[in-house]
Amino acid sequence: MDMTVKSAGADCRAVSEILSRIGDKWTIQVVVALRPGPHRFNEIKRRVGGISQQMLTRTLKTLERDGMIERSVRHTTPPQVAYALTPLGHSLSDTAKHLADWAAAHRGAIADNRIRYDNRKP
Amino acid sequence: MDMTVKSAGADCRAVSEILSRIGDKWTIQVVVALRPGPHRFNEIKRRVGGISQQMLTRTLKTLERDGMIERSVRHTTPPQVAYALTPLGHSLSDTAKHLADWAAAHRGAIADNRIRYDNRKP
DNA sequence: CTGCATCCGCCGCGATACTG
DNA sequence: CAGTATCGCGGCGGATGCAG
Numbered sequence: 001m002d003m004t005v006k007s008a009g010a011d012c013r014a015v016s017e018i019l020s021r022i023g024d025k026w027t028i029q030v031v032v033a034l035r036p037g038p039h040r041f042n043e044i045k046r047r048v049g050g051i052s053q054q055m056l057t058r059t060l061k062t063l064e065r066d067g068m069i070e071r072s073v074r075h076t077t078p079p080q081v082a083y084a085l086t087p088l089g090h091s092l093s094d095t096a097k098h099l100a101d102w103a104a105a106h107r108g109a110i111a112d113n114r115i116r117y118d119n120r121k122p
Numbered sequence: 123m124d125m126t127v128k129s130a131g132a133d134c135r136a137v138s139e140i141l142s143r144i145g146d147k148w149t150i151q152v153v154v155a156l157r158p159g160p161h162r163f164n165e166i167k168r169r170v171g172g173i174s175q176q177m178l179t180r181t182l183k184t185l186e187r188d189g190m191i192e193r194s195v196r197h198t199t200p201p202q203v204a205y206a207l208t209p210l211g212h213s214l215s216d217t218a219k220h221l222a223d224w225a226a227a228h229r230g231a232i233a234d235n236r237i238r239y240d241n242r243k244p
Numbered sequence: 245c246t247g248c249a250t251c252c253g254c255c256g257c258g259a260t261a262c263t264g
Numbered sequence: 265c266a267g268t269a270t271c272g273c274g275g276c277g278g279a280t281g282c283a284g
Contacts, residue, residue, distance in 0.1 A: 015150050015218055018225035021232075023145030025277070028137050041246055052278055057247055067235030078245045079284085088231060095224045096137055102217045103140035109210060110143075113189030147257070163266055174258055179267060200265045201264090 021066070022092070026051055026059045031085065031093045032100075034069065038084035068092060143188070144214070148173055148181045153207065153215045154222075156191065160206035190214060 022028055026048065033039065033047040045056055060083060063069045068089035074080040085093065144150055148170065155161065155169040167178055182205060185191045190211035196202040207215065 014225040014229065015154060015222045016147070017229070018221060019145055019150060020147070023141055025138070025142075028141060032137060053247075054249095054279090055277060058277090061247095065236055065239040066232045067239075073246095081246065088228060088235075091224065091228065095220055098217055098220050099140055100137045102213065103136040106210060106213065107136065107139070110188045113210075114187055117187040117189075175267075176259090176269095177257065180257095195266095203266065 022096075024059075026055055027063065028096050028099075030056070030059050030063065031068065031089060032096060034083060034085045034089070035093050038072075038082045040080060040082050044083065063089070144218075146181075148177055149185065150218050150221075152178070152181050152185065153190065153211060154218060156205060156207045156211070157215050160194075160204045162202060162204050166205065185211065 022031075029048045029051070030044060033044055039047065041056070041060075044060075045051060045053065048056070051059075060069065060071070064071050064083075066088075067086055069083050070086050072082050072084070074082075144153075151170045151173070152166060155166050161169065163178070163182075166182075167173060167175065170178070173181075182191065182193070186193050186205075188210075189208055191205050192208050194204050194206070196204075
């Protein structure tokens with residue numbers, strides 16, 4: 001089927017809606033970090049380099065709210081909290097994988113284009 | 123091959139790098155708007171609802187710099203400028219299509235999760 | 245260890261007015 | 265019609281301190 005015209009508007013809105021959710025600085029990185037399996041708070045913090053505690057807390061909470069990850073608490077002292085991807089979260093990480101593959105494949109070309117453009121218009 | 127562990131870090135960086143480029147408010151919407159074929163400035167502005175001239179100008183310029191779109195000028199009065207996706211731009215729009223499909227497929231589930239979460243923690 | 249509250253700088257984005 | 269220049273705001277995200 002040809003989606004080039006008819007659904008362009010709908011696609012447009014859907015993509016922009018999703019990008020506004022997952023397009024922030026950390027969401028995708030946290031999801032990717034959780035792909036191998038469940039992790040605890042500071043493990044995630046280590047796997048995702050450069051994120052602050054607060055941003056990790058916010059990101060995890062938003063992901064939990066959207067049903068992307070599941071939070072499980074062990075009431076020990078000190079308490080242990082583990083986070084795991086839900087099926088929905090895994091499907092997102094698969095989609096992210098497509099993005100990653102595209103990025104890896106074309107990153108070099110983009111960099112080259114940029115250099116040529118800047119050299120042409122100084 | 124199994125990418126779940128080994129390339130998690132590399133994927134992470136690649137995705138975040140790309141998201142910082144295309145994850146803004148308008149880039150993807152402009153690319154999607156150009157899928158059917160070349161369009162002129164104000165045509166794009168109409169197809170992408172709610173974008174200001176300045177943001178459209180900026181977005182187009184960045185996309186051109188990255189080699190995603192091509193700008194062709196007809197020196198008439200008034201001048202006519204058309205924008206078209208390059209092969210690289212089309213490949214991006216295909217990737218965006220995956221995102222759009224994922225969004226359409228799971229948007230309802232996410233909305234439901236969110237409502238349930240908010241009802242549990244008032 | 246895990247998580248929340250507060251303060252604050254930066255910049256993405258919109259509105260507006262002005263050129264060719 | 266197709267841009268450019270300037271201003272201002274809102275919110276993301278970083279640093280720090282406090283709590284359970």
